[in-house]
Amino acid sequence: MISKYRKQFNQEFTSEKYEEFKEILKQKSGLIPAFRLSESPMFLSHEFKNKLIDASESIIDQIKELPKGTLEKAIPENCKVPNDTAQPHFFTIDFGICRSENGEIEPQLIELQAFPSLYAFQKVFEDTFCELYPFLNEIKSKIPQQEFQTYIRELIVDNENPENVILLEIYPEKQKTAIDFALTEKLLGIKTVCLTKVKKEGKKLFYEHEGKNIQINRIYNRVIFDELDRIPDLKLEFDFREEADVQWVTHPNWFFKISKFLLPMLKHQFVPKSYFLHEFPESERLENFVLKPLFSFAGSGVNLNPTKEITEAIEDKENYILQRKVTYEPVFEDINGEFSKAEIRLLYIWREQDERPILLENLGRMTKAAMVNVDFNKKDAIWIGSSNAFFVED
Known part of the structure; x- marks a missing residue:
């Protein structure tokens, strides 16, 4: 969309640089990404960013104004977890990049979640693009690494000792997002713990480390609760529905409350009916x-x-x-003159003391397939997979 930066990136791009890009991410995380990485970032205008923010702020306003008890109706009876919170810690909104009837490029809401996305990974992803393509530094996110780390640390660890905070997932080593878990550990000094390894004594939870039981006071939750029922022969000491002396980041109920359940209630120019x-x-x-x-x-x-x-x-x-x-518009030109479509996810955090969430990062997904999901692409295509958006002046 932004010809100056697209032209320079395409001129500097080589397949060797792409391999180096993946190798740097492997060195930083200790893992090979289990999902496809796009060779290219997305270049979007500030005008487009303003449209994204306008739609997002309107959606946040509408959620805050919903009658009390509305969101609770989204939680299945068999998935209700005690000690819910007043607001979620994470808030992500997905928009398709589309063309309007009058020919303008505009966002269209696809879905929204109060579930953590690849926060740690996306920051490293953006920085790695900038290392290999130094001209991108002039348009990178204005939130420096130290400030980003402080935000995430305050949100997830708060005032706890990091050893008493865990990233919780089911079979984390098998998850496609394992690279984000590894980078989160490095960022915050916390451990990733499989749900099957959590021990329960009364209302207290523990995990084992170097032969010792360590109490869990705070859980950075990456488990999708309703998916547990689909795992055969799953043996757990801890059931989410039981009372436990822990603080959730974010509470599992919010996975249901901020979801597609909300879409019929939202109204905006960039929200499809x-x-x-x-x-x-x-x-x-x-x-x-x-x-x-x-x-x-x-x-x-x-x-x-x-x-x-x-x-x-x-x-x-x-x-x-x-x-x-909605109709996604192919606007991202690759080195062969072909074009990719994309979605962009805005990654907000919502601290407990804040009235509104704070936009920290973004995540892009590029495709040449009918669905914007990395699993639906042809293997020999380029400019597809996980990406990152840089916003520049028109």
């Missing part, structure tokens, strides 16, 4: 909508072309939405 499946009006045409389960992750269960037969066969219609289709 959405309906719960059981409330879909006859006046609308099904072919203009995408079918999405409320609590899916990484694009699972999404149907781009739902039919009446498919929707009528769904029994729990209240757990699905229909969202008006």
Whole structure:
């Protein structure tokens, strides 16, 4: 979109630099990324960023103004966790990069979550782009590394000893996001602990380190609670639904409360119309909508072309939405003159003492496929996968 920076990046890009890029990330984290990394960042205008911020601020306002108890309705009865919090610690919003009817590039809301994304990884990702392409330093994020680390430390560790704070995941070594766990450990000095290794004595939780039981006071939660039921023969000492003397970052209930459940309630120029499946009006045409389960992750269960037969066969219609289709615009030119489409995720943190969340970073996903998910791309394509956006003057 921004010809000056796109042209310079494409001129400087080589496949050798891309391999070096991945090697630097491996050295910094100790792991090879388990998901595809785009060869290129995304260059977006400040005008486009202002549209993103305008939509996000409106969405935040609308969430804050919802009647008390509205969000609680999203939590399945079998997934309610005690000691909920007044607000989430994380807030992420995904927008597709689209073209409006009048020809302008604009964002369109895809989904939103109060679940941690790749906060530690994205900062390192951006810095690594800048190391290999020094001209990017003039347009990099204005939040320096030390300030970023302070924000994340205050949010996740707070005043606790880092050894009493854990990053909690189920089988973390098998997760595609393991590289983010490793970088979080380096950033904060905390341990990543598998849920199967958590011990419970009364209301206190512990993990074992070097033969000693270490009490857990604060949990940086990366477990998607409702997915635990799908893991066969899972043996746990700790059930999320039990009372425990811990502080959650962020509380598991927020995974449900800030989710696609909210989409039918939101109104904005950059928010496509959405309906719960059981409330879909006859006046609308099904072919203009995408079918999405409320609590899916990484694009699972999404149907781009739902039919009446498919929707009528769904029994729990209240757990699905229909969202008006948007058209992603291929605007990111690669070295072969082909173009990629993309989504951008804004990564906010929401400290307990703050009225509003703070935008810290962004995450991009580039594609040449129908769905913007790294699993749906052809293996020989370029300018696809996880990316990062740089905002520049038009």
